[in-house]
Amino acid sequence: MELRKSGISCMSDLYSLIYIVDLLEDKITPVWSSEEDDKERPKDLGANDQFTNLFNIDAEEKYKDNMVRFSNLTTLVERLRDRNSTTMEYVSKNYGWCRVTFIAMDRNENGDVDRVLFTIQLIDDEKRELERIMGKLESVESEERARNLFLGHMANEIRRPVGELVEYNNNILSVSKEKSVVRNANNIKELGKLLLFTVDNILDYFHVNAGQIRLSAEEYSLKEILEDIKLVTRLRLSREDVEFKLDVSPDVPDLLYGDPCRLKQVLINLIANATGHMKAGEITLTVYCKKLEEGRVHLLFSVKNKESGMVLRTKGISDEELAKRKEYRYLEEANIGVILAEGLLELMGSKLGIAPIQGESNNMYFEIEQQIHKN
Numbered sequence: 001m002e003l004r005k006s007g008i009s010c011m012s013d014l015y016s017l018i019y020i021v022d023l024l025e026d027k028i029t030p031v032w033s034s035e036e037d038d039k040e041r042p043k044d045l046g047a048n049d050q051f052t053n054l055f056n057i058d059a060e061e062k063y064k065d066n067m068v069r070f071s072n073l074t075t076l077v078e079r080l081r082d083r084n085s086t087t088m089e090y091v092s093k094n095y096g097w098c099r100v101t102f103i104a105m106d107r108n109e110n111g112d113v114d115r116v117l118f119t120i121q122l123i124d125d126e127k128r129e130l131e132r133i134m135g136k137l138e139s140v141e142s143e144e145r146a147r148n149l150f151l152g153h154m155a156n157e158i159r160r161p162v163g164e165l166v167e168y169n170n171n172i173l174s175v176s177k178e179k180s181v182v183r184n185a186n187n188i189k190e191l192g193k194l195l196l197f198t199v200d201n202i203l204d205y206f207h208v209n210a211g212q213i214r215l216s217a218e219e220y221s222l223k224e225i226l227e228d229i230k231l232v233t234r235l236r237l238s239r240e241d242v243e244f245k246l247d248v249s250p251d252v253p254d255l256l257y258g259d260p261c262r263l264k265q266v267l268i269n270l271i272a273n274a275t276g277h278m279k280a281g282e283i284t285l286t287v288y289c290k291k292l293e294e295g296r297v298h299l300l301f302s303v304k305n306k307e308s309g310m311v312l313r314t315k316g317i318s319d320e321e322l323a324k325r326k327e328y329r330y331l332e333e334a335n336i337g338v339i340l341a342e343g344l345l346e347l348m349g350s351k352l353g354i355a356p357i358q359g360e361s362n363n364m365y366f367e368i369e370q371q372i373h374k375n
Contacts, residue, residue: 016095017120020105021047023073024114048073051118055090063090070100080104080113089123096124158199166192194236201269201340208343215347219373220260222252222287229264229285233271241280244271252289253297257371262344267301269337270352270364274305281306290367297372302355302365338364 018031026046030038042053051071059067069075070088079086080102087101099121106115169192172185207213226246233244267285274283284304291298342352345366355363 015119015121016098017118019118021073021102021116021118022114023047023077023116026073028118058092058094060091060093066090067100076102076116077112080116081111095122097122097127099123162192162195162199166196197268201265201337204265205336205340205343208340208347213344213347215259215262217258218260219255219257221254222256223254225260225264225267226285226287229267229271232268233283236272237275237283242275243282245282245284247284247286249288251292252287252299253292253372255373256297257373258368259348262348263368266341266344266366267303269341270303273338274303274362274364295372296369298367298369300365300367302363304363 015032017033017037019033020029020031021027022029026048028041028047028050030041033041042050045053048071051073052068055064055067055071067088067090070086076086083104085101085103087099089097089099092098101117101119101121103117103119104113105117106113108114166189169185169188173182173189176182176185204213226248230244230246237244271283271285282305284302284306286300286302286304288300288302289297290300338352345352345368348368350366350368353365355365
């Protein structure tokens with residue numbers, strides 16, 4: 001016991017009070033405590049009654065009952081049956097926040113605790129620092145919520161007049177036959193749709209972050225979705241020297257069951273990001289069937305861009321290093337559409353990946369599982 005006391009006393013820098021408690025004899029052996037605390041300890045009482053007395057005197061009123069229950073040695077054996085320690089915090093009338101711990105020392109052949117180490121650690125400074133940090137975090141979160149609320153409100157405000165603009169433009173198209181007017185009106189129409197899509201992306205971005213988007217499953221034709229994507233993409237690329245290609249594996253089933261709107265939104269955003277500031281080159285959307293099972297299909301979607309005239313090979317840099325640099329640059333350039341795509345894919349149980357392709361290509365991909373719709 002003296003050797004144990006000597007070894008344990010080295011922890012005195014960490015704890016303001018250390019006792020060895022013999023549960024069989026209901027006895028306390030002090031290892032470390034101040035002279036004043038030890039003088040006030042009612043040594044004529046058993047260990048259990050000493051703890052009851054300690055917390056009745058020292059604990060603030062609202063912590064008193066909990067601490068008396070926690071320090072009850074008659075229930076401690078059961079509480080330490082499947083664990084080596086138990087801890088509780090309370091506010092002391094004299095020292096502020098304290099952490100109290102019972103640590104198992106000796107067990108009998110049945111695994112029951114016979115002797116424990118009892119410690120009290122003063123943690124008032126630790127608690128105050130934690131409260132300060134948590135206060136700052138709450139302030140930052142509050143500011144972020146306010147900023148997101150403002151930006152979401154602004155996006156809603158922008159969407160309304162843009163929608164009206166598209167409607168007015170449709171009226172012009174319905175009554176005018178003049179070629180120049182019709183051409184300009186069509187350009188306004190497409191730009192209006194693009195702006196609406198962008199605003200909807202912003203709104204959905206905030207909704208995803210707030211956990212307010214839910215998937216809506218329905219029957220759909222994958223072929224129709226891909227044709228819509230091809231049309232939208234070609235309209236966006238009409239003024240660029242960029243070719244769009246669609247490569248669909250012949251074993252991919254057409255009629256599926258899932259959320260076609262969100263799938264289309266993910267793909268359009270990835271294609272828009274792949275286009276980036278390309279002036280010439282090609283974008284390829286590839287769909288592979290990785291695995292077909294009864295009633296389900298595992299699909300791989302890949303969006304790859306290849307820009308013409310890009311100089312990526314530099315003397316003295318390995319192909320592996322070039323691939324890494326290309327991947328990092330692609331990640332850094334990710335826009336809100338890609339961030340939204342990542343959030344939507346997470347809802348679908350998927351994840352956006354970036355393939356470390358060497359040379360002139362970037363490749364973003366994801367895998368999803370869909371039910372096969374049977375007529």
